[in-house]
Amino acid sequence: xxxxxxxxxxxxxxxxxxxxxxxxxxxxxxxxxxxxxxxxxxxxxxxxxxxxxxxxxxxxxxxxxxxxxxxxxxxxxxxxxxxxxxxxxxxxxxxxxxxxxxxxxxxxxxxxxxxxxxxxxxxxxxxxxxxxxxxxxxxxxxxxxxxxxxxxxxxxxxxxxxxxxxxxxxxxx
Amino acid sequence: xxxxxxxxxxxxxxxxxxxxxxxxxxxxxxxxxxxxxxxxxxxxxxxxxxxxxxxxxxxxxxxxxxxxxxxxxxxxxxxxxxxxxxxxxxxxxxxxxxxxxxxxxxxxxxxxxxxxxxxxxxxxxxxxxxxxxxxxxxxxxxxxxxxxxxxxxxxxxxxxxxxxxxxxxxxxxxxxxxxxxxxxxxxxxxxxxxxxxxxxxxxxxxxxxxxxxxxxxxxxxxxxxxxxxxxxxxxxxxxxxxxxxxxxxxxxxxxxxxxxxxxxxxxxxxxxxxxxxxxxxxxxxxx
Numbered sequence: 001x002x003x004x005x006x007x008x009x010x011x012x013x014x015x016x017x018x019x020x021x022x023x024x025x026x027x028x029x030x031x032x033x034x035x036x037x038x039x040x041x042x043x044x045x046x047x048x049x050x051x052x053x054x055x056x057x058x059x060x061x062x063x064x065x066x067x068x069x070x071x072x073x074x075x076x077x078x079x080x081x082x083x084x085x086x087x088x089x090x091x092x093x094x095x096x097x098x099x100x101x102x103x104x105x106x107x108x109x110x111x112x113x114x115x116x117x118x119x120x121x122x123x124x125x126x127x128x129x130x131x132x133x134x135x136x137x138x139x140x141x142x143x144x145x146x147x148x149x150x151x152x153x154x155x156x157x158x159x160x161x162x163x164x165x166x167x168x169x170x171x172x173x
Numbered sequence: 174x175x176x177x178x179x180x181x182x183x184x185x186x187x188x189x190x191x192x193x194x195x196x197x198x199x200x201x202x203x204x205x206x207x208x209x210x211x212x213x214x215x216x217x218x219x220x221x222x223x224x225x226x227x228x229x230x231x232x233x234x235x236x237x238x239x240x241x242x243x244x245x246x247x248x249x250x251x252x253x254x255x256x257x258x259x260x261x262x263x264x265x266x267x268x269x270x271x272x273x274x275x276x277x278x279x280x281x282x283x284x285x286x287x288x289x290x291x292x293x294x295x296x297x298x299x300x301x302x303x304x305x306x307x308x309x310x311x312x313x314x315x316x317x318x319x320x321x322x323x324x325x326x327x328x329x330x331x332x333x334x335x336x337x338x339x340x341x342x343x344x345x346x347x348x349x350x351x352x353x354x355x356x357x358x359x360x361x362x363x364x365x366x367x368x369x370x371x372x373x374x375x376x377x378x379x380x381x382x383x384x385x386x387x388x389x390x391x392x393x394x395x396x397x398x399x400x401x402x403x404x405x406x407x408x409x410x411x412x413x414x415x416x417x418x419x420x421x422x423x424x425x426x427x428x429x430x431x432x433x434x435x436x437x438x439x440x441x442x443x444x445x446x447x448x449x450x451x452x453x454x455x456x457x458x459x460x
Contacts, residue, residue, distance in 0.1 A: 074224040077309040081206025132359040136380040140312035
C-alpha cells in the first residue's frame with residue numbers, strides 16, 4: 001500500500017512538466033521593464049511544449065497542452081482559445097514528427113522549432129486579427145519570434161534537466 | 174479485482190479514443206472559444222473574471238521568484254545610470270517647483286473667476302488609485318491587471334489615467350482586481366480631437382507603443398506635434414482627456430506618441446465619470 005506522501009510526490013512529478021510550462025508562462029507574464037522593448041514578450045512556454053512533444057510526449061499530453069494554452073490565453077489576455085489552439089496543434093504535429101526529430105543533432109531540432117514557432121506566431125497573428133478585425137503590427141511579431149528562437153537552447157536545457165530528474169526519480173521508485 | 178480490471182479497461186478505451194479524436198475535439202473547442210470572443214460573448218468575460226478571481230492569488234505567490242529576479246535586473250541596470258538620473262531629477266525638481274507656484278496662482282485665479290461668474294462645477298468624479306500587478310504587453314495584446322476591483326467601487330468602462338493623461342479603460346472587473354485595455358491594444362478604438370482645429374479622428378491601437386489615427390477628413394489640418402484629446406463622442410470617455418501628440422503623418426494614417434509611458438508607471442488612477450455611452454448598448458446586445 002502506498003502512503004499518502006508517496007502518492008502526493010508521484011502526483012507532483014506527474015504534473016511537473018505542466019508546472020514548468022506554467023512557470024515559463026508566468027516568467028513571460030510579469031512586467032520586465034526592458035527599455036524600448038515594451039511590446040516584445042514571447043511566450044517561452046512554446047519551447048517547452050515543443051521539447052516535451054519531441055522527447056517525452058507521454059509526460060505531457062494533449063489535455064495538458066490545451067490547459068496550458070487556456071492559461072496562456074488568460075495570462076497574456078489574448079482572445080480565449082488562440083494559445084489553446086496553437087499549443088494543441090503544435091504539440092500534435094511535433095509528436096507526429098518526433099520519429100524524424102528525436103535522434104537528430106541539436107541544431108536540426110532547433111531549426112525544427114524555428115519552423116514550428118513561425119507557424120505558431122502566424123497562427124496567433126491571424127487569430128488575433130480575426131477577433132480584432134484589424135491586423136496588428138508585423139514587426140513586433142517578427143522580433144518576438146526571433147527572440148523565441150534565440151532563447152530555445154536555454155529553455156530546452158531547463159526541459160532537459162527536468163526530464164533527467166524525472167528519469168532519476170522513476171529509477172528510485 | 175474484477176472492478177479494478179474494468180476501470181483499467183475503460184481508462185485504456187478512453188485513452189485510445191482521446192488519441193484518435195482528441196485533436197478534433199480540442200481544436201473545435203478552441204475555435205468555438207475564438208468565435209465566442211469575436212461575438213463579445215458574456216461567457217468569455219465571465220471566464221476572464223473567474224480567472225482574475227482564482228488565479229490572481231495563485232500567480233502572485235508563484236511569481237515571487239520571478240519578481241525577485243526582475244527586481245535584481247532593474248537594480249543592476251539602474252546602477253549604471255545613477256549619476257545621469259540624479260542630474261535629470263534635480264533639474265526636473267527645480268522645474269516642478271516653479272510650475273507648482275504657477276499652479277497655485279492659477280487655481281486661486283480660477284476660483285475667483287468662477288465665483289464672479291457664478292460657475293457651477295460638475296459633480297466630483299469618483300476615483301481609486303490602484304497598483305499594477307501584471308501586464309500582458311506583447312505582440313498580440315496590450316492590457317494590464319490592477320489591484321482594485323468591484324470591492325473598491327471599480328466598474329466596467331471606468332477610465333484609467335496616469336500622470337494626468339489617459340491610459341485605457343476597465344474591461345473586466347473581479348472583486349479585488351480589474352483588467353485594463355490599453356490605448357495601444359488592437360481592440361481599442363477611441364474618437365478623438367486632433368490639434369487646435371479639433372479635427373475628428375479615431376485612435377486605433379496596433380499593439381505597438383505608437384497607436385495610429387485613422388479616418389481624419391482633412392489631412393492638411395493635422396501637423397506633427399498636434400495634441401490629441403478625447404472627443405467624448407461615443408460617451409465612454411469624457412471630452413478633453415489628454416492622450417498624446419501626433420508623431421508622424423502618412424497617407425491615410427498618423428502615428429501617435431502617447432503621454433503615458435507604460436514602463437514608468439506602477440500606479441494608475443481609475444475614474445468613474447458616470448458615463449457608459451456605447452458600452453451600455455453592447456452590454457444589452459450581449460445579454
